[in-house]
Amino acid sequence: MQNPTDLIATMGARARLAAAALAALPTGTKRAGLCAASAAIRAQSAAILAANAEDMERATAAGLSGALLDRLRLDEVRLASVADSIAAVAALDDPVGATIDTRERPNGLTLTRVRVPIGVIGIIFESRPNVTADAAALCVMSGNAAILRGGSEARASNRALHAAFADGLAAAGVPRDAVQLVPTTDRAVVGAMLTAAGLIDLIVPRGGKSLVARVQADARVPVLAHLDGINHIFVHASADPAMAAAVVVDAKMRRTGVCGAMETLLIDRAYPHAATLVEALAAAGCDVRGDDAVQRLTSVAPATAADWDTEYLDAIASVALVDGLDGAIDHIAAHGSHHTDAIVAADAGVAEQFLARVDSAIVLWNASTQFADGGEFGMGAEIGIATGRLHARGPVALEGLTTYKWVGRGTGQVRG
Amino acid sequence: MQNPTDLIATMGARARLAAAALAALPTGTKRAGLCAASAAIRAQSAAILAANAEDMERATAAGLSGALLDRLRLDEVRLASVADSIAAVAALDDPVGATIDTRERPNGLTLTRVRVPIGVIGIIFESRPNVTADAAALCVMSGNAAILRGGSEARASNRALHAAFADGLAAAGVPRDAVQLVPTTDRAVVGAMLTAAGLIDLIVPRGGKSLVARVQADARVPVLAHLDGINHIFVHASADPAMAAAVVVDAKMRRTGVCGAMETLLIDRAYPHAATLVEALAAAGCDVRGDDAVQRLTSVAPATAADWDTEYLDAIASVALVDGLDGAIDHIAAHGSHHTDAIVAADAGVAEQFLARVDSAIVLWNASTQFADGGEFGMGAEIGIATGRLHARGPVALEGLTTYKWVGRGTGQVRG
Incomplete structure (x- = not known):
């Protein structure tokens, strides 16, 4: 040769x-x-x-x-x-x-x-x-x-x-x-x-x-290159509960093996429907791993420290309660992979802050992370989703x- | 430490x-x-x-x-x-x-x-x-x-x-x-x-x-990064001789140590004023090194093979006669550094072909390569001139x- x-x-x-x-x-x-x-x-x-x-x-x-x-x-x-x-x-x-x-x-x-x-x-x-x-x-x-x-x-x-x-x-x-x-x-x-x-x-x-x-x-x-898609959805206190459940279940369960799938759900501690949301995800067939606060809300397996940094590409999600927008942004900055992160919120001011401050290739408001795809962006096809910062992103x-x-x-x- | x-x-x-x-x-x-x-x-x-x-x-x-x-x-x-x-x-x-x-x-x-x-x-x-x-x-x-x-x-x-x-x-x-x-x-x-x-x-x-x-x-x-600026000017047969001499002398001699300086002059074999052009460059204080054809036209030092790949950053230029547009484009493809290359020509069709086919960060028609500078581009300042192909060029x-x-x-x- x-x-x-x-x-x-x-x-x-x-x-x-x-x-x-x-x-x-x-x-x-x-x-x-x-x-x-x-x-x-x-x-x-x-x-x-x-x-x-x-x-x-x-x-x-x-x-x-x-x-x-x-x-x-x-x-x-x-x-x-x-x-x-x-x-x-x-x-x-x-x-x-x-x-x-x-x-x-x-x-x-x-x-x-x-x-x-x-x-x-x-x-x-x-x-x-x-x-x-x-x-x-x-x-x-x-x-x-x-x-x-x-x-x-x-x-x-x-x-x-x-x-x-x-x-x-x-x-x-x-x-x-x-x-x-x-x-x-x-x-x-x-x-x-x-x-x-x-x-x-x-x-x-x-x-x-x-x-x-x-x-x-x-x-x-x-x-x-696209390395990881450790994607988050943050459900803000102002979120419409039906929309939150629909978006979260779709983002996690529509196809679990795609890089745009949600891996971690962050719920505002002030969101009144946290237990219902977690239960909807579990009812859709997702293995939910919660932090201490989530475990107190409803019956879920405990999340370990490694869960927050894991791209499951499977019917598994880690769920944490966070202190409002700042708590969500801090969690995403510490554990995210700069691929796709979303907020569900009725409060437009909070949503715009999330969109501005989260440093990811794709940030979404009131939409499923599974839209992270060239076809869905109207590009017709894609050679990949870039998670680097130079030349091209998303x-x-x-x-x-x-x-x-x-x-x-x-x-x-x-x-x- | x-x-x-x-x-x-x-x-x-x-x-x-x-x-x-x-x-x-x-x-x-x-x-x-x-x-x-x-x-x-x-x-x-x-x-x-x-x-x-x-x-x-x-x-x-x-x-x-x-x-x-x-x-x-x-x-x-x-x-x-x-x-x-x-x-x-x-x-x-x-x-x-x-x-x-x-x-x-x-x-x-x-x-x-x-x-x-x-x-x-x-x-x-x-x-x-x-x-x-x-x-x-x-x-x-x-x-x-x-x-x-x-x-x-x-x-x-x-x-x-x-x-x-x-x-x-x-x-x-x-x-x-x-x-x-x-x-x-x-x-x-x-x-x-x-x-x-x-x-x-x-x-x-x-x-x-x-x-x-x-x-x-x-x-x-x-x-x-910017690595080399082996910049060429191609003087086409149709070039105005006064413009060619002014542009070439400026591109080489205005400041010889800048990355936008011309290093190699390519003259169309059909250009009738080649000797005058080379002599104008020499008269401006440039040490001219010519290929065989240029040596036959006027008294210049011989260029060696290394000259075509050298960024002098000094009052030195290599000069070759080439066979029209294709000859110039081939020479630039073989020896250029994709920084800045220019054509002097009155023939707009030839010039547009040069602009389209030369694969450099900056291609110029009837202008000095010394314009390769953020200030001259109206950017006010520059962090550098990129010679890579990704993210940003020029x-x-x-x-x-x-x-x-x-x-x-x-x-x-x-x-x-």
Whole structure:
């Protein structure tokens, strides 16, 4: 096998050339490429499903858990949805070339800030093969070249999906190298990608916490990552009890495995319906762990210190009573992960203070934390939810995959 | 001395509290704090100049070069200019709280993207003590807490400047910890800052290439940096010869030590006035190094392969003849540093292609590269010129020191 550093250098050089071509492609060509990629995936579905069956067989023999097998599995319906989501990305507005702002200087120099692609994006993901197609589509539409490195469990599926995708691009006149798949599952390639400064402009890890943590620790290239979603809902004394119960139950129980799920419920000590609220959550099937005050209100398991810092991603919630808005904000500052935090309150003044003072990518008033999702934000798709503070926060879609440049037009101005 | 990691942990925790307070401060309070800091620097000028004299004496005894001594030196005039620039930052528009965009979702949820400070910014700089004040002022105005780590040569000056600055802030009700100065010049503190993920949100290195390169290599925290300014001017066949000579001479010779200075001149092989242009540059005092074709045109020293990748920061320029627009773009892609590149051309179609295809933070048409400067962009001041691709590119001032959060306001929406 090729040395991983050399492999990434070669792929990176090809990606850079493709990126230069992609940056100049008209929107229509990118759209045509994605529609053709979507069609190619449908046309090659037999080959893709056969490859997936091969992965499933190997994974079953290796004893992967049922949840992991389910993530890996493709069928006609899931594959159609992969093809649909590529076509949906093709319908989004193209951010490239948009003017962010314009200023004319007193010397007559006109300065315009224009959106441009970031360049070459490395995507490191685990077992779900549909990420191949989603991430590739978002990169192409935003004018970026992608280098995809998928998990070894999905290697045959990824290869088949990527082949179809690249066939579609090439048929429509988009460079095939716009989306490259690392042709080996050697783990050393991940290390080579993470240190490929100058070759890869941004790394997007998609997967579990250990993958993301490794990427963040080892990367010498900027990383756009979502680590934890320890999301809170604070129910203020002024909250409407029916709304509070509906929002809290939805935020926790609609889907417990998504990063936007509520993990900790903070109830204002002055809220008169705390016991009813906790009981509604338990009645919905949630394992509730309460602090001392909650335990005195109703029958719940005790929360330990670790609970406040735990992302369960399961039908479990920690619940604490807090002293009003300040108590909630202090708890969130100490234990939150700056992902999504919400307040339920009728008092608009209190709610606005919460929205202003809680330092999270997404802050919500009277709405479920499960809205933390690119689709729900009207972005059509997302490459991830960023919990870092730089470049982009919250759901990241096409615009988050662009940067800008300054374009100055003069008539011979010199600084003098 | 305190362990560097513990020291940064303590300073980081104090900075985080100050940042939370700063984020909520009204514009008027930040302005009052900066005006008071400016006034305090004037009021404490005797103490600051005495501290600077101490630094100068130590640096002279240590045999520092004349250029470094000049960077370190403060006098009444320079100190007044430091105070003025703080007051000028206080007059800038406050970016915090500005709405970037608003969208109402079909379910009635309103989503607003609002500018917020980044949080805690670590600034690592070398000998120039005025950076202390400039960087601190930009951080405070943009609502960020700053941890400053200055060079050991300037330690007494930095301490005196920082004391005055913090006195001013505190007098106006801005937390004194909004701007902290690392109280030791132990180099291990730099390492502790670079790895202080969660404590420091962004590192801004201000100094020479070796400092910036070390920061980029070792940082586990995002870095906003300017590394090289290998800037090009391409003179197209259609260029007006008088404009070309004026722009090129200004770009190279106005100030040769600034990062916006032109380092390489690319002349279209079809440009009829190439010899005159090169001679104008030489007549202005520039040491010109030409490729073979340029050497045949006029008497210049030969350029070696290394010249095309060199940032001279001096009265030296490399000059090559290239084959039209494509030749220029290829040369810039191979040797440029993505800082500032310009075209001089009368042909607007060619110029627009250059502006679109050259992948640099700043691209200019018919204007000197020496305009690459926050003041010239109307930003009033800058914390640096970013040559990375993420978050901010080109001159970075107040807006570049902010990020955003998503604020959602609902009426009880659940995802369902």
